[in-house]
Amino acid sequence: MLTNNLERIREIVVCAEGLGVPRGSPMFRHALHAVAFDSEDTITAKLEYLKKTFRWSDAEVGIAVSRGPQVLTKSKDMLQGRSDFLISDVGLEPAYIAHRPAIISYSLEGRLRPRYYVLEFLKKKGLIEQERSYYSVVMVTEKVFVEKYICPHEEAAPHLAEDYVSACKGEVLANFIFP
Known part of the structure; x- marks a missing residue:
């Protein structure tokens, strides 16, 4: 310029x-x-x-x-x-x-879609109680997202961390298909 x-x-x-x-x-x-x-x-x-x-x-x-x-x-x-x-x-x-x-x-494949899948999965399974702002979920760092939305549910959803990593690579897993 x-x-x-x-x-x-x-x-x-x-x-x-x-x-x-x-x-x-x-x-x-x-x-x-x-x-x-x-x-x-x-x-x-x-x-x-x-x-x-x-x-x-x-x-x-x-x-x-x-x-x-x-x-x-x-x-x-x-x-x-x-x-x-x-x-x-x-x-x-x-x-x-x-x-x-x-x-x-933000990346559609690397951030927006995978985090949406995780949120929907957690809601569907009744693992989060309150409605979350999608924007606040997208804006946090990867580390904070994993600490808040993946780690607390390791027992109830042991596959969630792996599924999230796969979703970030562009894979759509059966656990993340919602009617």
Whole structure:
């Protein structure tokens, strides 16, 4: 970005601010990166694609991009896959995702889907009592996830740790198939 001329840098800054990311925000540098190499038309097309794919209103797109401008750098296939899974499979509301855009950046195969499988398995077996926020389950580190959701159930579900590891490799096991 530093090799651009001064006028282009000004355009990038104005564009980043136009996304609703204030200059003083920690997200501003991410917004600069997200718009630095695209034209205004390309960015507009990406915003429209986000609206369509995640069923977001203009306001929700604004919220998502201001909180996670890196969503503008993701491919259409990646975004479509996350949308299909988060909305259709997990059952998250579009507004929920818009307020937590970081969830879109996580690996579908390595994090989102396996952790969802574990949560559903634990609910189905009655091993967790309270409803858990899917976002809070996805956001914790791998170590914390295993300590909170796998280790406490070693006796009741001795295969859970192995099944989780397999799910992280993309395998779908019978224990993780839900009607």
